[in-house]
Amino acid sequence: MKIDAQRLKALITRRGYTNAKLARNLKVSAKSVGRWTKGKSKPSITTIHQIAKELNVSVEVLTGEAPMEDTKRVTTSPRSRVGADVSARTRNAFLIANRRYGVTQxxxxxxxxxxxxxxxxxxxxxxxxxxxxxxxxxxxxxxxxxxxxxxxxxxxxxxxxxxxxxxxxxxxxxxxxxxxxxxxxxxxxxxxxxxxxxxxxxxxxxxxxxxxxxxxxxxxxxxxxxxxxxxxxxxxxxxxxxxxxxxxxxxxxxxxxxxxxxxxxxxxxxxxxxxxxxxxxxxxxxxxxxxxxxxxxxxxxxxxxx
Structure with missing residues (x-):
């Protein structure tokens, strides 16, 4: 069993995770997750099931056997980009919060x-x-x-x-x-x-x-x-x-x-x-x-x- 690297990368983003957050939840290194998303290595079957559970998808979606459309979140709220100039100090604070708590901007x-x-x-x-x-x-x-x-x-x-x-x-x-x-x-x-x-x-x-x-x-x-x-x-x-x-x-x-x-x-x-x-x-x-x-x-x- 092998996961689809590009699919994994997209699902991590869709879930609102980072590689580091997924790694923490799975109790593996962020480097391992990075290698999975680049297709340079593959996780064990047990780990694949854990990844699917963590990302709230089926194993088939993770491996590419089922389409991602099955996992799309239905939303009635359109997305829009917020434009705001912030200081470098605030920008750095975003990144420090990401390192500390594993949350995205x-x-x-x-x-x-x-x-x-x-x-x-x-x-x-x-x-x-x-x-x-x-x-x-x-x-x-x-x-x-x-x-x-x-x-x-x-x-x-x-x-x-x-x-x-x-x-x-x-x-x-x-x-x-x-x-x-x-x-x-x-x-x-x-x-x-x-x-x-x-x-x-x-x-x-x-x-x-x-x-x-x-x-x-x-x-x-x-x-x-x-x-x-x-x-x-x-x-x-x-x-x-x-x-x-x-x-x-x-x-x-x-x-x-x-x-x-x-x-x-x-x-x-x-x-x-x-x-x-x-x-x-x-x-x-x-x-x-x-x-x-x-x-x-x-x-x-x-x-x-x-």
Whole structure:
């Protein structure tokens, strides 16, 4: 019994799998799956049955004895391509998520509206809880009727709570529709907006503190979207343990989307690290060249200090 290599490749894609995910589920190496899809080797009969079960098809479809049309999924929802420019940092995050969880970029994009809604509504609930806690503390302060307690009370505290409740009712998740007085009291929307605060709270509650790293940058590529990186340990594996190269991957200085396919397998770590070094140097050289050209137009001099 022999499987149809092209059929196997198509079925893996149709199932929404990658070679790595199928390999994990079958408890074999990704290299073995890759050889099957190229027709360079064939799995055992037992494994063929396991593959068919995993891909939810009959063995006959897998071997080419039955047409693939029998396995087509009936769908009433037409497919369309989503066009969006993302930063190299985000592109790298897609690839790191793929390595970590075995999910495809399409699966992540399909889930994006659902996940965003869950987080957005969660952030509003989080703010409601904070309001209830604040009201409790304000009531406690108001019960202190004399002495120094008057210095601890703010006549405008309730006004602030009303303002916050209004923002929540408007589903103002980024905290943009707040009163001007909030800014007078030191509110900085880009760095202190409630959505960003909620993301920080979620990240801090994770057991694996390496999972998500959030930061606010002055030059945010999309308004109200915080800069983030994920699983620095995965980035270190990609960079063969080189901390500087791992930082280039995590920060999107090097775009993994440009990484040649032959350098993506784990066994290509040395060649991949060399490519990353060359790419990081190329990006640095281009940045230096641009800076030199810019400074020359304004009569400045470039600082060559490291």
């Amino acid at each position: 399409t699966q992540i994009i399909e889930l994006a509206p659902l996940l965003f809604t869950l987080i957005a509504e969660g952030s509003l609930d989080y703010r409601r809880r904070i309001i209830r806690e604040a009201e409790h503390h304000i009531d406690a302060l108001n019960e202190m009727a004399n002495g120094f307690s008057s210095y601890l009370r703010s006549d405008r505290a309730e006004e602030g709570l009303i303002d916050e409740e209004s923002s929540i009712k408007r589903r103002d998740i980024f905290g943009e529709c707040v009163g001007n007085d909030a800014f007078e009291f030191g509110y900085d929307q880009p760095t202190q907006n409630p959505f960003f605060k909620y993301l920080h709270w979620l990240a801090g509650a994770l057991t694996d503190k390496d999972a998500v790293h959030l930061e606010v940058e002055e030059d945010i590529h999309i308004e109200n979207v915080p800069a983030f990186s994920m699983f620095h340990e995965e980035a270190r594996k990609i960079a063969k343990g080189d901390e500087k190269l791992a930082a280039c991957v995590a920060q999107g200085i090097v775009d993994l989307g440009k990484l040649p396919k032959e350098l993506r397998p784990a066994e290509a770590d040395e060649a991949r690290a060399q490519w990353l070094r060359q790419e990081a140097q190329r990006v640095q050289d281009e940045a230096s060249k641009f800076l030199a050209q810019f400074l020359s137009t304004i009569g400045g001099e470039q600082d060559d200090r490291p």
